[in-house]
Amino acid sequence: MTVATVVDLLPTVELAELVERASLQTRVDRKYLLTPGQAGQFLDRLAETAAPRVLCIDRRRDSGYDSLYLDTPDLAGYHLAARGRRRRFKVRRRTYLETGETWLELKTRGPRGATVKQRSLEGSRAFLDDALAAAGLPDLRGVPLVPVLMTSYRRTSLLLPGHGTDTDSRLTMDAGLRWSTPDGRQLELPDRVVVETKSGAQSSAADRLLWRAGCRPARISKFGTGLAALHPTLPANRWHPVLTRHLTPRELS
Template structure:
């Protein structure tokens, strides 16, 4: 398969990077941050990694530099979180459970976006995925959101991630590929789409990543993996504002 061949090639690209451990990366945790996303076809990724190899370190865990992630998004029965994002609500929330598969760690994570475009992230470790929330998880969600929310599993998301760290500018870059979304028996896979996310204390256009992506006509692009997956798998959801993004994503994924 083309995707598997590409991942083998990427592993060879990543051998040129110096490594950083999970403990060392904690100094760039950036739980309060500005997130800036970009989308590209996977064919551009080897060129991008080659250009960044001397300025960034790559996260390595147990000898692996391409990690496996699995997420379970939660939403209300009427999809409040999805609609808040779709309708452009400035202050909005997303709640998910995420398993860092290679570390065998699972967290319940709450991301709150404010009117300044900043994202606050709160998380609490749990034993494993909870399709029915434990009382401790419900208490944690209430503490952060101040709401008794009726939550249910709405979307599974699996992907592979490369994490680059620039300690000098306190910046992280996550590169997500081989994205798949599923719920019940429905599934959507984006095998050639890559989502690059720049995480900084505040957006800095002088970042090497921003300049490099601009050189290949790739500019910041607002995208929610959750909304993309939900729109694909729930045909009755309002999606008129997301549909143009899906067209671009589908074109990039060819």
């Protein structure tokens, strides 16, 4: 059973309801790297047990995402993440290809390792500076933020309705991931699906199903892992298992 086959059979949810029920701007993220076959089996089992609904926009059940990551010229954001600093940040301009919207987004770390995402449609630098200051991060006023990495992929988004003690949560499945740098380097990940659960403090039904199947969260960051793979001289111990297990020379283009 392929991901596309299962997705075509799922009931749908509109974007407004998904955002209302499970926007989860402050959340716990867990990521897993699965082969396409594993992803299809997992989703088939999830459909039997958790009643997921798939996001549908203009009759499409997946969406294209392009992201441009920004950092300081000395890669301050990257180095904070590579060293596992609790106070770290990630800045990107994300374009949703189906709607044409582009948002300026800032990700920081909240209490107990939670991910906090803030975003602005206007995309002003003042928004970033104020949000960084409020998060207790270094003052970057006057420091340029420059493009360092681009990503593109197709995303399938699912709403997982809460049952029992579970609250509503989200699940995304990203396929066809491609990284590129402004100087023209490229890297593809054609044989992996990045599955990400986004929930509150508790693990989701999807997490527990993956754990029972022997799948454990992988330390992958589209920003950090991509930069480390394309710039081998950067410190990358944090992402070494992913780089050695899932990224191979044949995937370089």
